[in-house]
Amino acid sequence: MKTIIKTSILLLAAVSMTLAQGFKIKASGEQTFNFEDKRNQVKFFSTTPLEDITGISNDVKGKVTLDVADVKNMKGSIIISVASIKTAIDLRDEHLRSDNWLSADAYPEITFAVKNVGDVKVLEDNKIEAKVTGDFTVRGVTKETVAVVTLTYLDASEQTAQYAPGDLLGVQAKLNIKLSDFNVNNMIIGQKVSEDIEITVTLRGSNAK
Amino acid sequence: MNEKQKYVLTAALILIAAVFLWWLASGGEILSKDGVWVETELSELDKALGLEPQKVYQEKFILGLLPHTAVISGIIVVVSAILFFTFKSKKTKEKK
Numbered sequence: 001m002k003t004i005i006k007t008s009i010l011l012l013a014a015v016s017m018t019l020a021q022g023f024k025i026k027a028s029g030e031q032t033f034n035f036e037d038k039r040n041q042v043k044f045f046s047t048t049p050l051e052d053i054t055g056i057s058n059d060v061k062g063k064v065t066l067d068v069a070d071v072k073n074m075k076g077s078i079i080i081s082v083a084s085i086k087t088a089i090d091l092r093d094e095h096l097r098s099d100n101w102l103s104a105d106a107y108p109e110i111t112f113a114v115k116n117v118g119d120v121k122v123l124e125d126n127k128i129e130a131k132v133t134g135d136f137t138v139r140g141v142t143k144e145t146v147a148v149v150t151l152t153y154l155d156a157s158e159q160t161a162q163y164a165p166g167d168l169l170g171v172q173a174k175l176n177i178k179l180s181d182f183n184v185n186n187m188i189i190g191q192k193v194s195e196d197i198e199i200t201v202t203l204r205g206s207n208a209k
Numbered sequence: 210m211n212e213k214q215k216y217v218l219t220a221a222l223i224l225i226a227a228v229f230l231w232w233l234a235s236g237g238e239i240l241s242k243d244g245v246w247v248e249t250e251l252s253e254l255d256k257a258l259g260l261e262p263q264k265v266y267q268e269k270f271i272l273g274l275l276p277h278t279a280v281i282s283g284i285i286v287v288v289s290a291i292l293f294f295t296f297k298s299k300k301t302k303e304k305k
Contacts, residue, residue, distance in 0.1 A: 043264065050233075054264070055248065086266055089242050089243055089244075092241045150259050154254075159252065159253070164256060168254075172259055172261055192239070204255075204258060208263035
């Protein structure tokens with residue numbers, strides 16, 4: 001009986017170790033990364049036969065906490081300032097901030113809050129790709145959205161110190177949203193602005209306290 | 210409308226359609242821009258962090274429809290109009 005219990009425990013441990021997918025790096029345990037780098041960027045891309053529009057924000061902040069050995073437990077959120085989004089045309093930026101579009105005064109932030117992490121693929125010892133499901137909020141409307149995220153972990157070194165003290169985490173993510181899901185309804189959607197917006201997130205974070 | 214005028218009109222319409230397609234294929238932007246996005250080169254550390262190149266905003270005024278579409282289409286319209294009326298006059302004179 002004891003042998004069966006021992007074997008079961010060992011098997012469970014082996015299975016859980018196999019299921020736990022994380023980085024194979026020097027760092028261990030739970031790490032919290034702050035994204036405060038001014039080069040962090042979120043791109044919004046709309047394409048229609050009439051016009052391609054790229055909106056970019058460099059006012060992106062956030063924080064994630066993850067277990068190095070098992071990224072499935074990742075928690076955190078990213079916040080984008082609506083007023084900071086530029087499309088290269090000042091007049092269009094004004095329209096974007098208006099009540100007809102993103103209502104920047106009433107809803108100054110776009111947020112993505114991580115809920116769960118799935119489909120984890122270890123690409124390299126320090127690089128992982130995963131599907132991150134989170135609550136995406138625009139204009140005060142929240143919708144569950146899936147982002148394909150690549151996380152790259154760099155242990156602190158002379159090279160990483162050029163950016164920030166501590167270990168660094170690179171986040172490259174892509175997600176797609178529909179404007180109508182967030183009550184952004186406008187006559188020119190489908191003509192000059194696409195209903196489907198592709199969002200690309202590029203972040204550098206440091207775990208220095 | 211005589212035969213030559215029809216040719217002028219058809220040629221003008223084909224040329225304007227071609228210019229429109231060219232404009233559409235090159236982005237089809239209607240509004241003029243106050244700036245452009247320029248892609249930056251990735252640093253070695255950014256590459257190590259698996260990041261994609263970023264874009265930085267640079268102030269630069271770029272006309273939307275102009276100069277390509279509107280100028281070329283305008284020239285086509287003016288030349289076609291001149292030819293159209295020239296051929297009309299010639300025919301009128303021939304009739305007289």
